[in-house]
Amino acid sequence: MAHETQKAIARQSLLLKSLPEHHIDKLLSHAIWRRYDRGETIFLQEEEAKAVHVVLAGWVKLFRMAPTGAEAVVSVFTRGESFGEAVALRNVPYPVSAEAVSACEIMHIPSPLLLSLMREDPEIGVSILASTFTHLHSLVAQLEQLKAQTGAQRVAEFLLNLSDKVSGGCEVELPYDKMLIAGRLGMKPESLSRAFSRLKPVGVKINRNHAEIADIQGLRDYAERDSSEK
Amino acid sequence: MAHETQKAIARQSLLLKSLPEHHIDKLLSHAIWRRYDRGETIFLQEEEAKAVHVVLAGWVKLFRMAPTGAEAVVSVFTRGESFGEAVALRNVPYPVSAEAVSACEIMHIPSPLLLSLMREDPEIGVSILASTFTHLHSLVAQLEQLKAQTGAQRVAEFLLNLSDKVSGGCEVELPYDKMLIAGRLGMKPESLSRAFSRLKPVGVKINRNHAEIADIQGLRDYAERDSSEK
DNA sequence: GCGATGACATGACAATTGTCAAGTTGTGGC
DNA sequence: GCCACAACTTGACAATTGTCATGTCATCGC
Structure with missing residues (x-):
């Protein structure tokens, strides 16, 4: 069961914070809360996306394994940040793997729930686009850094x-x-x-x-x- | 004025192709069509986004200028591809600049139009998320390539x-x-x-x-x- | 046709980074 | 406390890449 403090953190996440109260309540009440140990896998590349993930505590890394075996870290997330939005809503496989790099508390919002809410209220789509854009932007910044x-x-x-x-x-x-x-x-x-x-x-x-x-x-x-x- | 062949190309773009007919018609009829010469700027980094762009012909590059002056090419688009979706819907400045690298035909869909359609029909949001996800994925792939x-x-x-x-x-x-x-x-x-x-x-x-x-x-x-x- | 220009290739050199090996240090188990 | 292990640092060396200089080639305007 989720602590109230965890719910409070979830409410402050970029994904949820701009949504109306009643949507947040619904999402929180249907979310799955879980603790991960350091090194534990959250999901694997090519796996089908079933949820959006919100980090409540700890650190998570997203990475890709090249066919050569080399690991490329794509991003690192912590409290209040979310990932997997764009993937969850499209029933496509994850392009990356996710692993807890420290002990973590993570909230999973089932994607069907998010989809059905989205059809009720298009504002949800805007909110998801907001987080997705943030990721897009940070990837662009990383590319610039690596190249220049x-x-x-x-x-x-x-x-x-x-x-x-x-x-x-x-x-x-x-x-x-x-x-x-x-x-x-x-x-x-x-x-x-x-x-x-x-x-x-x-x-x-x-x-x-x-x-x-x-x-x-x-x-x-x-x-x-x-x-x-x- | 737009040629019918250009409209046909626009209909095949990832952004539009999964939308219902009446939405496509509305978007096409309100879009702005323009030709760009090789080397011409389409928009600049930090500029406010007012439209989503669909390439009908030619090649466009998105790039970032580092403070040092070094240029980092983020992506290159051609016929049928679109860019600027996530940015246009959020009234934030572009994180990149766009330039025609060959003579181009580009269709601009005003973002207010897209936003209002989105509030009518959440399916539009899903469609935009689809193109956005494609970009996200390609950036992730690029990062992997560069790093590994x-x-x-x-x-x-x-x-x-x-x-x-x-x-x-x-x-x-x-x-x-x-x-x-x-x-x-x-x-x-x-x-x-x-x-x-x-x-x-x-x-x-x-x-x-x-x-x-x-x-x-x-x-x-x-x-x-x-x-x-x- | 001719010179100017820009794209491209190549060689020499310097700087950066990966690789391998060895050594140090902190942490956790027992 | 001691050992084992992983994280980290450092040095030597090789490979890769950027930089600079030079030269070739195609295109374009006149």
């Missing part, structure tokens, strides 16, 4: 996204494994290590999962610097 | 997608500039040249915009080969 930035610059941007400060210094916690960070940024763990050392001169100190940024603006300049400048 | 494949392997896959044959040999035409192909595959034109030469031993001959593949299956094996194998 060096490894160290991608790491710099990753660090900047962890902080909400505009200027000055700050300290942030790395939200998950360095191995996963490396995958998310499209590099090997060794390259991530090197990228971190390359950021030292720009005022970044890494200690365990703790990062210290001396000057946010300086780091931002570095991330947006033309790679030909030294 | 070498340059030459990406080129191999690109060639394979141009052919509809399953095995044996074949000849295909490169649909656009090698410069654009390089951008689309996340590399410099020089690297594309090298990738082509690397594909020679696998039975690929390039002559101008004409490619000859000796053995489709052999090329497919190459594309999916573990990069550690030689």
Whole structure:
């Protein structure tokens, strides 16, 4: 059974928060709530989508296995974020696999329920399009990063996204494994290590999962610097 | 004024083809039809989205300009494909810019029209989600390619997608500039040249915009080969 | 036909990254 | 406390790619 605090988190998710109260109640009451252990599979690539997933706690990664066996991390989600919307409504197989990278609480909204609500109220469609667009946008941003930035610059941007400060210094916690960070940024763990050392001169100190940024603006300049400048 | 043949092409687009006849007619009658010259801008990143775009003829590229000035090609569209769906319905700025890479015929469907139809009939929302999902999927595939494949392997896959044959040999035409192909595959034109030469031993001959593949299956094996194998 | 232009190929070189191997450190089990 | 294991770092080396320079070729305007 779901705790009230979990329901409160679900209400704040991008997917649900803009919906009218009575729809949210209906979705919450029919949703399936489940806990996943670290490393547990949530669904597999090619599997048929039966639900939309909302993360209430913990971290989830979406990834693809290339035929060669290489793993490509597509996105990483946490509390309040949802995934699988576009797929669930179309009865197509998942293009990616999902796995819990830490212990997780996840709410599953059965897609038939969402579909039937959508036929009642087109506003639901708009809401789903909203989350889908967010994902689309983040994939586009990732593509740009991979194609137009060096490894160290991608790491710099990753660090900047962890902080909400505009200027000055700050300290942030790395939200998950360095191995996963490396995958998310499209590099090997060794390259991530090197990228971190390359950021030292720009005022970044890494200690365990703790990062210290001396000057946010300086780091931002570095991330947006033309790679030909030294 | 739109030719009947253009309307016929529009009807076959992924966006429209699954809609009921009367909706298609309404959308077609209110759409704006326009021709673009090679190199002409269709819209710019950060611009507000006012329409969904359907390509009737020619080629269009979506790209992002990094703050450094580097250009990252996000996708390339041609006849029957549409873009801008998720953005148009949400009154948010475009995350990418669009440019005609050859002379183009493009149909623009005003987003307010689409929105009002959507409130009448939720089926429209499903149709839009369908095209959006297609884009999402293709971005995911691109990410996997960039993260898990070498340059030459990406080129191999690109060639394979141009052919509809399953095995044996074949000849295909490169649909656009090698410069654009390089951008689309996340590399410099020089690297594309090298990738082509690397594909020679696998039975690929390039002559101008004409490619000859000796053995489709052999090329497919190459594309999916573990990069550690030689 | 001729020069200008842009697309493309190629070689040399530098920078970046993957790979392999070795060593360090922290964590959890017992 | 000690061991085993996984995460992480570092160095050496090879492979890949970007960069720069040069040269060829086709197209286009005149």
